[in-house]
Amino acid sequence: MSATNEKAPARVVVVGLASCFGCQLQITNIERHLLDVLGQVDLRYWQLTSSDPMPEEFDVAVIEGAVTTEEAVRTVRELRERAGTVIAIGACAVTAGIPAMAAPGFAERAASVYGDEAPEACGSLRPPAPVSSVIAVDHEVRCCPIDPLDFVDTLQRVLRGSNKAVPTSTLCGECKRNERGCFYGRETLCLGLVTRAGCGARCPDLGRPCNGCAGLSPDANVASARAVAARSGVDPARLDKALELFNTVDPSLASKG
Amino acid sequence: MAVTAISIDHIARIEGHGNVRLVIEDGQVLTCQMEVVEPARLFESMVVGRPFEEVPYVASRICGICSSSHVVTDLRAIEAALGVSVTDRTAALRELLVYGSFLQNHATHLFVFSAPDFLGHRSVFPLADENPALFDRALALKALGNELCTAVGGRSVHPITAVTGGFTHELTAAEYRSLADKMDAMADFAVEAVDLFDGFEVPAIETAGDMLAMVAPGRYPVCDSDTARFVRAGYDFDCSQVEAEVEEYPVGRSAAFLARARRTGSPYLTAALARVNASWGALSQRARYAAAKAGLRPPELNPFMNNLAQAVELVDVLDRCAGLCRRLAEPDGFEGSSEPVAFEVRAGEGVGFTEAPRGALFHRLAIDADGRVARANILTPTAQNVANLEADMRLLAEKLVGEGRSEAAIRLEVEKLVRAYDPCLSCSVH
Numbered sequence: 001m002s003a004t005n006e007k008a009p010a011r012v013v014v015v016g017l018a019s020c021f022g023c024q025l026q027i028t029n030i031e032r033h034l035l036d037v038l039g040q041v042d043l044r045y046w047q048l049t050s051s052d053p054m055p056e057e058f059d060v061a062v063i064e065g066a067v068t069t070e071e072a073v074r075t076v077r078e079l080r081e082r083a084g085t086v087i088a089i090g091a092c093a094v095t096a097g098i099p100a101m102a103a104p105g106f107a108e109r110a111a112s113v114y115g116d117e118a119p120e121a122c123g124s125l126r127p128p129a130p131v132s133s134v135i136a137v138d139h140e141v142r143c144c145p146i147d148p149l150d151f152v153d154t155l156q157r158v159l160r161g162s163n164k165a166v167p168t169s170t171l172c173g174e175c176k177r178n179e180r181g182c183f184y185g186r187e188t189l190c191l192g193l194v195t196r197a198g199c200g201a202r203c204p205d206l207g208r209p210c211n212g213c214a215g216l217s218p219d220a221n222v223a224s225a226r227a228v229a230a231r232s233g234v235d236p237a238r239l240d241k242a243l244e245l246f247n248t249v250d251p252s253l254a255s256k257g
Numbered sequence: 258m259a260v261t262a263i264s265i266d267h268i269a270r271i272e273g274h275g276n277v278r279l280v281i282e283d284g285q286v287l288t289c290q291m292e293v294v295e296p297a298r299l300f301e302s303m304v305v306g307r308p309f310e311e312v313p314y315v316a317s318r319i320c321g322i323c324s325s326s327h328v329v330t331d332l333r334a335i336e337a338a339l340g341v342s343v344t345d346r347t348a349a350l351r352e353l354l355v356y357g358s359f360l361q362n363h364a365t366h367l368f369v370f371s372a373p374d375f376l377g378h379r380s381v382f383p384l385a386d387e388n389p390a391l392f393d394r395a396l397a398l399k400a401l402g403n404e405l406c407t408a409v410g411g412r413s414v415h416p417i418t419a420v421t422g423g424f425t426h427e428l429t430a431a432e433y434r435s436l437a438d439k440m441d442a443m444a445d446f447a448v449e450a451v452d453l454f455d456g457f458e459v460p461a462i463e464t465a466g467d468m469l470a471m472v473a474p475g476r477y478p479v480c481d482s483d484t485a486r487f488v489r490a491g492y493d494f495d496c497s498q499v500e501a502e503v504e505e506y507p508v509g510r511s512a513a514f515l516a517r518a519r520r521t522g523s524p525y526l527t528a529a530l531a532r533v534n535a536s537w538g539a540l541s542q543r544a545r546y547a548a549a550k551a552g553l554r555p556p557e558l559n560p561f562m563n564n565l566a567q568a569v570e571l572v573d574v575l576d577r578c579a580g581l582c583r584r585l586a587e588p589d590g591f592e593g594s595s596e597p598v599a600f601e602v603r604a605g606e607g608v609g610f611t612e613a614p615r616g617a618l619f620h621r622l623a624i625d626a627d628g629r630v631a632r633a634n635i636l637t638p639t640a641q642n643v644a645n646l647e648a649d650m651r652l653l654a655e656k657l658v659g660e661g662r663s664e665a666a667i668r669l670e671v672e673k674l675v676r677a678y679d680p681c682l683s684c685s686v687h
Contacts, residue, residue, distance in 0.1 A: 018296035021272055021683055022321020022414040028369070029403050029413050031396040035385060047269050049369055050380035068296045098318040102299040109302035114507065121294045121512045128298075145321060145414040206411040206418050207425030211314060238308075245311065 010159055011058040013045040015079065017065030017072045018099050018128065022145040023090035024048050024064055030148040037152055040159060060085045060158060063131050066092040066099040070124035073134055080135035085158050088131045089151060091144035091246055095215040098144065099128040100248040129249060140166070143199055144213035144246070150198070167197045170217045171210055175201035183209045184232035191242055193228060194220035212246045222256045259283055263668050268675055270370040270380070272322055273682025277650070277671060278510075284658050289651040291643055291675070293511040295686040301633045309335055309602075309624045310421060316620065316635070320684040321414045322365070323637075325358040325406055326613035327620070327684075328419050329480050334622040335421050337497075337607025341600045344593025347423045348481055349581055354409045354416060355480045355611060356574045356581075360402025361413065362614035363529070363567040363574075366679045367450065368395035371564055374673045375457040391453075394446045398571070401443055405578065408436060423597035430586040437582035440575045447571040448547050454568045455551035459561035459677075460670060462652050466524040466645040468531035471612045477532070477539040477573065479612040488535050489556070490521050496610035499619045499636060513685035515644040516636070524644035527616030528679065529566035530557065544573035560649050561677045567614075602628040613638055615681050639678075639685035646678050 016024055028034065028049065044055045061083035067073055080086055091097030102109050106127040110118050118125060131137055139158060141151050157164060171192035175182075178201055183190035190209035192201065196217040203210055216222075222243075226236035247253045263279040273295045280288035300319055304312050313331040317324040329351050336343065343351075369381045372395075378384065384392040403413035408428055410416025418426040428436075467489045473482040483496045494502045505514040517524050525531075533540070533548065534555040540548065548554065548569040553562060584590035606623040616638030623632040653674055657667045 016274075018298055019683070020318050020321040020324070022318070022324065025321040025365075026414055028365070029400075031400040031403075034396070035382075038382070047267060048272070049382075050269060052269075052379055065296075068298070072296070098303075098315060099298045101303045101315070106299075109299045110297065112302045113297070113299050118297065119507060119512055120509045121292055122297050123294070125297065144318065145412075202411065203417050208411070208417045208420070241308070242311075245315070 009040060009042045010060050011044045011055070012041045012060045012062065013054065013058045013079075013083075014048070014062045015045075015064070015075065016048070017063065017075070017093070018068040019065030019090065019092045021048065021064070026145045026148040027151055030152070033152065037155065041155070058083060060087065062087045062089055063093050064089050066096040066128040067131060067134055068099060068126065068128045069122070070126060073126070076131055076134050085138045086135065087139045087141065087154060087158065088137045089141040090146050091142065091213050091215065093131045094140045094142050095246055096128045096130040096249045097213070097246050101244060103127040103249050142196065142214040147199065168218045169197045170219055171195045171197045171199070171201055171214070173197060174199070175204045178205050180205055184228060184234065187233040189229065189234045189238050189242060191239070193225040194222055194243070212243060216243070216247050216250055216253055216256065218252070220256060222253070261664055263664060263671070265668065265672060268672060270373065271676055271680050271682065272320070273680070273685070275675070275680065275682050277675065279650070279654055279667070279671065281654065281658055286651055286654045286658060289647060289654055290510050291647050291650065293513040293643060293682050293685055295512055295682040297512050297686050300687045301635055304630045304633050307630050309622070309628050309630055312622060312630060312633070313419070317415045319635070319637075319687045320681055322362055323358065323613050323615065323618070323681055323684055324415045325354045325410060326611055326618055328416055329355055330609040330611045330618050330620045331622070332419060332421060332609065333480070333611065334607045334609030334620045335624070337609065338605035338622055338624045339600055339603060340605065341422050341598065343422060343598060344591070344595065346585070346591035346593050346595045349585060349591050350409055350424055350427070350595055351419065351480055353405060353578060353581055354419060356578050357402050357405035357409060359570060359574045359614050361399060361406060362402070363571050364395060364399035364402055367454065367564060367567055368399070370679070371676050374669070374676065398443055398446060401439055404439070405436065408432065420597055422600055424595040425597070427595050433582040433586035437579045437586070440579035440582065444543065444572065444575045447568070447575055448543065450571055451547040451551050451565065451568040454565045457564075459559065459673075460653060460656060461559065462561070462649065462656060463558040464526060464560050464645060464649050465652070466526055466648055467518055467521065468534055469525050469527040469617050469641065470531040470535035471610065471617060472535050475539060477536040483610060485610065485617060486535055487518055487521070487525065488531060490518065490523070492520070496608045496619060499608060499610075499621070500634065503636065503641070505636065505640070511643060513640045513643060513682070516641040517644055524648055525641065526560060526645045527638050527641050528563050529570050530560065530563040531616060532612060533557070533566040533569060540569065541573045541576035543576055544569050547572050560674065563677050563679065567679070615639060615679050615684070616641065635687055637681070637684040637687060639680045639682060642678055642680065643685065646675065646680070650674060
């Protein structure tokens with residue numbers, strides 16, 4: 001969709017599925033820019049901030065959260081039918097993220113929390129999946145939580161058009177430019193070796209290894225990363241375990257394994 | 258026979274997904290239910306078998322708004338299980354992190370979620386034109402909470418730097434002083450916020466339930482005491498006994514478990530209002546004066562006054578944060594460094610307890626000898642509050658029906674009550 005030739009501002013809805021709401025919150029956390037951003041769009045529905053009802057017609061659907069119920073499957077299909085553009089924001093929507101850690105043995109896990117029968121209010125539970133496994137997604141804003149300025153940037157691309165390419169390389173390159181040294185030199189596990197770049201390596205810059213919230217990079221060489229870990233005194237099995245944090249249901253993890 | 262059914266699907270301007278069902282027949286409130294329909298993510302099962310270090314990182318994702326609280330609570334649970342003691346400096350930084358989430362949460366709740374109800378709007382945005390000074394300062398206060406969380410935790414949502422035993426990064430003395438000055442600069446507005454919410458008219462109801470808050474002698478604790486108090490029944494318990502004192506029970510209409518005190522069978526409220534009732538005398542002087550001026554003194558049993566209690570806490574938190582930041586800027590302000598302390602991994606079990614912005618938060622963790630999680634239990638403030646909220650909704654509806662108020666008026670007041678509880682439904686289901 002391109003709104004460049006249209007006079008009316010793009011009509012936007014923001015919808016939350018299974019998530020912590022942190023990515024929607026991140027959008028409100030750009031206080032100084034919030035009205036500038038909202039001034040460019042016709043925000044039709046944002047349940048977090050307004051009691052206005054969901055409209056029938058809109059141009060852009062922003063979806064946060066993983067798909068974890070049959071009801072959510074219907075919701076995203078409806079959104080896809082009505083919206084010209086779909087933006088998935090945050091790890092939950094993009095890779096099914098942390099909720100997907102519960103995907104293996106999902107029914108047994110639900111039973112361990114709720115007993116034999118989950119409350120009616122839970123809806124029809126299904127194993128957590130990314131939005132893109134149900135509908136076509138036009139744009140992704142990665143990480144957990146999103147960097148709100150990445151969201152603004154993506155929205156600009158949707159509204160104004162742009163051929164800016166999404167990075168596919170691994171985080172290591174970005175991290176090296178921060179000149180903070182490498183965790184593997186300190187026998188410490190870090191997922192920057194195989195995680196998609198784009199965040200500027202914020203966590204390693206603050207002394208915390210990468211947990212892989214941007215998801216696996218298409219350029220990742222997991223076998224080689226295991227070898228690096230082993231050489232650096234880190235058990236490769238720990239690398240595999242840590243990769244589950246954000247990639248449990250990513251089919252490319254299996255193919256790269 | 259006159260039957261009125263009020264259904265509010267997907268209540269707006271709260272955190273998460275919830276519905277209200279109210280049926281009134283011939284002036285009698287027959288049904289009064291809060292349905293929590295937030296998707297279940299099964300965090301307690303998710304962390305079993307994971308390395309213990311991952312748990313705060315994973316549990317943070319229970320809720321974006323309360324992420325700092327979940328992280329600090331889990332760190333306390335891990336440290337209780339492994340027998341780790343942190344330095345005073347680390348404890349002070351954790352307090353700052355929790356207070357940052359208080360500022361962020363209370364400012365968002367009061368101005369973005371709650372105030373539009375009282376100012377006749379459906380969202381906060383019309384306020385930008387109508388009262389730009391209020392709008393700008395409200396957002397500036399919320400931004401200051403984010404700035405504090407970002408300064409201490411590395412990010413406003415899902416902190417990065419807080420780990421078992423300490424912090425991976427710290428600010429410079431100049432940065433602490435600058436933060437303290439910003440806290441001071443916002444204090445007058447926080448006092449005005451107390452006056453603003455004092456000016457909003459609310460129905461006079463009194464909750465029949467109890468109130469639960471963290472307590473410590475002579476202080477207003479948020480993350481460094483193990484003692485919880487049922488304020489009205491008047492007894493204390495150690496957080497390690499939380500499951501023995503609080504019963505969680507399932508109801509089909511809610512994906513969250515509900516809760517009641519085992520000793521009394523009473524539902525209860527845990528929130529800013531419970532804290533103010535429990536520790537009023539230990540509020541900062543400025544906060545106590547503001548509260549007294551607004552008529553907020555213990556015992557205050559009107560749940561609508563939770564808004565006012567949050568505004569009073571804004572004043573209190575700004576004063577406390579300014580003091581903490583100035584002390585952190587001094588070379589010998591706090592004993593020890595915030596660098597993570599060394600510890601041995603061993604099998605153990607512990608309960609972490611903090612006051613999250615919305616109330617008492619408990620995490621229990623059992624860790625095996627290899628450092629993997631054997632069992633986890635999470636009790637969030639909102640899960641504890643839902644039963645009391647339903648009871649208060651019934652009280653309110655009965656009162657309004659008795660006064661012959663219109664369906665639209667009842668609907669709005671019930672929504673206002675739900676928002677006054679500041680529910681966090683993502684947390685409640687987790």
